[in-house]
Amino acid sequence: MELSGTVLWGEDYEPVQGTLVVDDGEIVRLDEERTDSTDIVLPAFVNAHTHIGDSIAKEAGRGLTLEELVAPPDGLKHRLLREADRSELVEAMRRSLQFMAETGTAATLEFREGGLEGVHAIREAAKGVGVEPFVFGRGDPAVVDAADGYGASGAADGEFGRERNAARTAGKPFAIHAGEVDATDINPALDLDPDMLVHMVHAEQLHLDRVEDNGIPVAVCPRSNLVTDVGLPPVRELLDRTTVALGTDNVMTNSPSMFREMEFVAKCCDVEAPEVLEMATRAGASVVDGNYGVVKAGREARLLVLDGDSHNLAGARDVVRAVVRRAGSSDVERVVLP
Incomplete structure (x- = not known):
């Protein structure tokens, strides 16, 4: 060719x-x-952070806080996921993956709810679409055996030591949300020695130093952070310290369009166009050792x-x-x- x-x-x-x-x-x-x-x-593109299961609830939850929308176990998305028929869920995820394929996304780093069944569901949804989901499983630590890694909701939701150990034993990456609502869960997340942090909106100097010292990559999702009213991540400061990848986060609140995400971060953050393109491509691939x-x-x-x-x-x-x-x-x- x-x-x-x-x-x-x-x-x-x-x-x-x-x-x-x-x-x-x-x-x-x-x-x-x-x-x-x-x-x-x-x-x-490589979308560095998604929750594609949220495809069953696009634009739901108007007026709700971030916790009311997505906090486990009873945030709106989790209730809707529990209520969803499996075939409905798989088809909704497939439609989002097809949109991603048509708009130039080759791979997505997916935080997949639903434990082992959730992992199987997204693999089924991705068959024949062309977008490769790198699946960070959630729930019981045993999900690591079927998933590509483990994706923790955040240190405020639990200790996640068993999950971190399970991922390490399996030789698979461990990623965790941190600093989305405030800074209180960042140090506990860093103590877990993660392979990737997600969000880091409220990262302070100490946290930035620890990220740099340990070479921990960060996935940022600026449009999602704006919609949920938690602020914007310090993209420039993070880029000066570590690898920063770009994700679109919850399909509930944002389309998984890397074009929209790139434009937003380029116009709202102190970053140059080549840096943004790297965030949307090579950076995400490097997190999972993609060639x-x-x-x-x-x-x-x-x-x-x-x-x-x-x-x-x-x-x-x-x-x-x-x-x-x-x-x-x-x-x-x-x-x-x-």
Whole structure:
């Protein structure tokens, strides 16, 4: 397979005109050459934090606090998940995954409620869609055996020492929400030596120092934090300390659109376009050791092709900036997924 146009090549997303050669699902090389194609070729997105089960309750819970919406065990989403028919849940998740595939997302780091059955349900929903769910199971520590890792709700909800040990024994990552509502649960979360923290809206200097010292990556979800009125994460400060990946969080409150998330963080936080694109691609892949998220020889060919001559993108002087701040689903020409 060959893809021609402007290729955002390598870890710096350098716009290079040429033809990208792909063989058997792997990027082989980029031949720099003049081409008539106006396409823009970039790595497909990696959504670093989702709750796709919430697809059964889109836009539910208007006027509720964050705790009333999502706090276990009796937040609105958990009640709706318990009440949902399994086939209804699987179909709702499949529809969200299909939307993600159509809008350029190759993989998602999913916090999956429902224990072992929840893990099986999302794997069923993802069959044939093309988006790879990296499933952080929740509930009984034994769920780690079937999941790809363990995703804890937060240190305020429990100690999670058994779950952390189970993940470590299985050689799988342990991730945990921290600092979403306030700072009180951040140090206890850090004490668990997690492989990823989620949110960190209320991170203070001590927490930032600990994150940097231990090299812990952070997934931020700015649109979700805005909707739930908890504030915005200190993205610039986090980027100066560690790997920061971008997620869309609960489908209940936000569409799983990485285009929307990139535009929001680019315009509301002190970050440059290449940094945002890295947050939406390579950073999330690195958390789970994925061999994708960057257009480079030897990497998996999980790619997004945009129409650079669309009404929206035609005339862009800075291609990376246009992709991050302006591009949307209507500009998608092709998505290359496994």
